[in-house]
Amino acid sequence: MTKPETDSTVLDRLYAVIERRRGGDPRTSRTAMLFEGGTEKIAQAFGEEAVETVIAGSGGKKERLVQESADLLYHLLVLWAARGVKPAEVFAELVRREGVSGIAEKRSRPKD
Numbered sequence: 715m716t717k718p719e720t721d722s723t724v725l726d727r728l729y730a731v732i733e734r735r736r737g738g739d740p741r742t743s744r745t746a747m748l749f750e751g752g753t754e755k756i757a758q759a760f761g762e763e764a765v766e767t768v769i770a771g772s773g774g775k776k777e778r779l780v781q782e783s784a785d786l787l788y789h790l791l792v793l794w795a796a797r798g799v800k801p802a803e804v805f806a807e808l809v810r811r812e813g814v815s816g817i818a819e820k821r822s823r824p825k826d
Contacts (some may be wrong), residue, residue, distance in 0.1 A: 726801055
């Protein structure tokens with residue numbers, strides 16, 4: 715068995731799988747189950763994974779942080795898909811911010 719590629723394109727591939735599983739059978743697909751629950755449930759699942767990632771990051775084994783981070787990214791991609799956000803849009807925003815101070819970038823955002 716060959717090892718899958720471990721570059722950043724894995725996020726694009728995962729997003730494509732997520733899109734294909736939209737409308738699938740929620741009894742056999744976690745992704746389909748999340749979509750069936752709606753955006754609010756997807757966001758809730760993402761939040762739960764964020765908390766688990768924070769806990770793993772504050773102590774414990776590195777391997778656990780890696781696992782929780784993978785779960786977090788998966789749920790983030792499902793949330794993006796539910797809201798019609800493509801990974802390329804987020805990547806473009808990251809490119810736009812390259813070389814810009816995080817403090818300056820935050821200050822430049824309009825107040826909601």
